[in-house]
Amino acid sequence: xxxxxxxxxxxxxxxxxxxxxxxxxxxFPLLAMLAIVGFQTIQGIGGxxxxxxxxxxxxxxxxxxxxxxxxxxxEFTSQPSEEEATDALLEGEISQYFVIPQDYLSSGVIIRxxxxxxxxxxxEVWQAIKNFLISNLLEGQNSPEVVERVQYPLALSSITLDxxxxxxxxxxxxxxxxxxxxxxxxxxxxxxxxSGFLLQGLGEEKENRVMEILLSSVSPRQxxxxxxxxxxxxxxxxxxxxxxxxxxxAGMASSTIGGILSSLQIPADFLVLGIIxxxxxxxxxxxxxxxxxxxGASARESQQFSVIFTLMAVSPxxxxxxxxxxxxxxxxxxxxxxxxxxxVTVMLRMGLAxxxxxxxxxxxxxxxxTIVGLLFLVAKIFRTFLLMYGKTPKLGEIARYLRQS
Amino acid sequence: MDKKAPAAAExxxxxxxxxxxxxxxxxSFYVAQGEIFGLIxxxxxxxxxxxxxxxxxxxxxxxxxxxxxxxxxxxxKNHIGYLPEERGLYKKLTVLDTLTYLAALxxxxxxxxxxxxxxxxxxxxxxxxKKIEELSRGMGQxxxxxxxxxxDPQLIILDEPFAGLDPVNTxxxxxxxxxxxxxxxxxxxxxxxxxxxxxLCDRILMIDHGRSVLYGKLADIKKKYRDNSVLVDLExxxxxxxxxxxxEPEGRYLELMLDGKTTPQQVLRQIVKQGVAINSFQVSxxxxxxxxxxxxxxxxx
Numbered sequence: 001x002x003x004x005x006x007x008x009x010x011x012x013x014x015x016x017x018x019x020x021x022x023x024x025x026x027x028f029p030l031l032a033m034l035a036i037v038g039f040q041t042i043q044g045i046g047g048x049x050x051x052x053x054x055x056x057x058x059x060x061x062x063x064x065x066x067x068x069x070x071x072x073x074x075e076f077t078s079q080p081s082e083e084e085a086t087d088a089l090l091e092g093e094i095s096q097y098f099v100i101p102q103d104y105l106s107s108g109v110i111i112r113x114x115x116x117x118x119x120x121x122x123x124e125v126w127q128a129i130k131n132f133l134i135s136n137l138l139e140g141q142n143s144p145e146v147v148e149r150v151q152y153p154l155a156l157s158s159i160t161l162d163x164x165x166x167x168x169x170x171x172x173x174x175x176x177x178x179x180x181x182x183x184x185x186x187x188x189x190x191x192x193x194x195s196g197f198l199l200q201g202l203g204e205e206k207e208n209r210v211m212e213i214l215l216s217s218v219s220p221r222q223x224x225x226x227x228x229x230x231x232x233x234x235x236x237x238x239x240x241x242x243x244x245x246x247x248x249x250a251g252m253a254s255s256t257i258g259g260i261l262s263s264l265q266i267p268a269d270f271l272v273l274g275i276i277x278x279x280x281x282x283x284x285x286x287x288x289x290x291x292x293x294x295x296g297a298s299a300r301e302s303q304q305f306s307v308i309f310t311l312m313a314v315s316p317x318x319x320x321x322x323x324x325x326x327x328x329x330x331x332x333x334x335x336x337x338x339x340x341x342x343x344v345t346v347m348l349r350m351g352l353a354x355x356x357x358x359x360x361x362x363x364x365x366x367x368x369x370t371i372v373g374l375l376f377l378v379a380k381i382f383r384t385f386l387l388m389y390g391k392t393p394k395l396g397e398i399a400r401y402l403r404q405s
Numbered sequence: 406m407d408k409k410a411p412a413a414a415e416x417x418x419x420x421x422x423x424x425x426x427x428x429x430x431x432x433s434f435y436v437a438q439g440e441i442f443g444l445i446x447x448x449x450x451x452x453x454x455x456x457x458x459x460x461x462x463x464x465x466x467x468x469x470x471x472x473x474x475x476x477x478x479x480x481x482k483n484h485i486g487y488l489p490e491e492r493g494l495y496k497k498l499t500v501l502d503t504l505t506y507l508a509a510l511x512x513x514x515x516x517x518x519x520x521x522x523x524x525x526x527x528x529x530x531x532x533x534x535k536k537i538e539e540l541s542r543g544m545g546q547x548x549x550x551x552x553x554x555x556x557d558p559q560l561i562i563l564d565e566p567f568a569g570l571d572p573v574n575t576x577x578x579x580x581x582x583x584x585x586x587x588x589x590x591x592x593x594x595x596x597x598x599x600x601x602x603x604x605l606c607d608r609i610l611m612i613d614h615g616r617s618v619l620y621g622k623l624a625d626i627k628k629k630y631r632d633n634s635v636l637v638d639l640e641x642x643x644x645x646x647x648x649x650x651x652x653e654p655e656g657r658y659l660e661l662m663l664d665g666k667t668t669p670q671q672v673l674r675q676i677v678k679q680g681v682a683i684n685s686f687q688v689s690x691x692x693x694x695x696x697x698x699x700x701x702x703x704x705x706x
Contacts, residue, residue: 003510003512006506006509006510007510010506014497205495207493208493208494208495208496209489209491209492209493210492210493210494210495212457212462212487212489212491212492213487213489213492213493213494213507213552214510215460215462216460216462216482216485216487216489217482217483217507217510217511218482218510219461219479383463
């Protein structure tokens, strides 16, 4: 049997047996299931959460402000003076009060008193006070319908059309973003678990001194290829497990939770690109990890090398806001094409807007070129440094050796 | 020297430099099938680098290496068993899995019966399902040795094989090495422990600072470096001996220096004639260690 294949099988079997790999693979579906079950249970126990009535007092120095219509959530009570209002507040009859000063009509100033420390006025309170004032100001001059329209001027509903003018199947919004977001997160997790195992494995083989025994049986190229592919297959399996469980979970969630989650769909083109970028991304980082693994004196040291690249890979998540608000921004385009940030960026952009084909093509081409180039470089590094124990070479030394070999 | 069968290994004018330092400098030797060949020298002499080049782990800067009559190819690795000086095994793998996997990497699907037979030979059969990390150091070393010969290689290279072994296991290993020679295998024994080499090797190559300093049959080398003296243990003092230019007590022995024209036999005849009782009489041959020190021009540590 081909030696590369033997190594591939061995690495795959060892990885599938790793406790951390199994935990990682099962953790995501289990956590998601727990969340769904937990949501159901809470809903089952509590039913609709009880509506708490907010008692708001007001002191009217301006005159003419009355309670016209009580709402279900907010109850207004008139207070004769600030002192009495404060007493009522301290005794808990009201939770807060506001003062309408004499010159309110010209200044618009409203002073609100509360016992709570708060970041800013709660939205519902702000709305309630606003509506209270509007209905008093417009009282008698307009019909109740007009007053209500002034209070709630629009109930907005936006519809995205496709190029034929029909209603597009993908309507964007939160659910369109959350799927790619979760998926890119999982993608990065899987890429880094697998290539992390590669790094760790190489480090261990170096530390255990198995390396020389391996190299006395196979060539460095066979070793690196077998390892990279073996762990890649493990990572792909992990992704497949996640995707399958995501389908089940989405079905389970939409039957109970509905709303946002029911629209969780993973479109086919998204899946295909996801797999392509998983493979390319994994190869890219695995080769880098292999290089780092052969350079470091120990597994821990190699891991430190690799942190830079991990940070680079997840950096598009820092631009998440920019990508969300403006998926076609120049910076986002650059991130799409730069090989180290491409996998995550593409996943994030996918859900928001169509990515022009030329950008995808450039991005994939650049990744392939980088992978091939790095493979040559790392194979050289591999041969030179794999059997160097005890010390980590300095950058200058690496450059010198590479020039010599 | 007879060279009808292709040499197990043939190294011709091999040189390897790291930077400006020549780690191996124009070294040549051959190893015949069915012999134990000693590759000796102090630490850092270039033994391991030489071996790594024979294993195609490192490329030589110049020179030729032939294994079993062929130039180094990827396949040649399958016919060599190599026990590196820096060695270890996967800690989490069982003994059986380790042997199977490493044999498979040599392109050999080894039958379980062969693995079990080898394990029985070293008394490790009861431990075959244990993980490597559960074994004692000595046991681990034995398994390591078995991985070297599991695929029945024609050429076996052992780099410091006795390091970390207790006397019992050392003897066991020697026995197996001698057995391998009997089966016609070539064994290269690289070590700085001279006593092992004297016991086992047929021919040797001594390298120092990357250069070959001694090469040939062990017996020839020892003859060449023999001191001109005899060691005697006598009851009482000998009288005047013809051809002896001096004497020096050497422990319970007395070392008699000969003038170069007189043979040890002539001296023995004189002592017998004098009627002095002889407990022992031996021609002094230097140990390989002494030869090594003489050649390398170094002080004993």
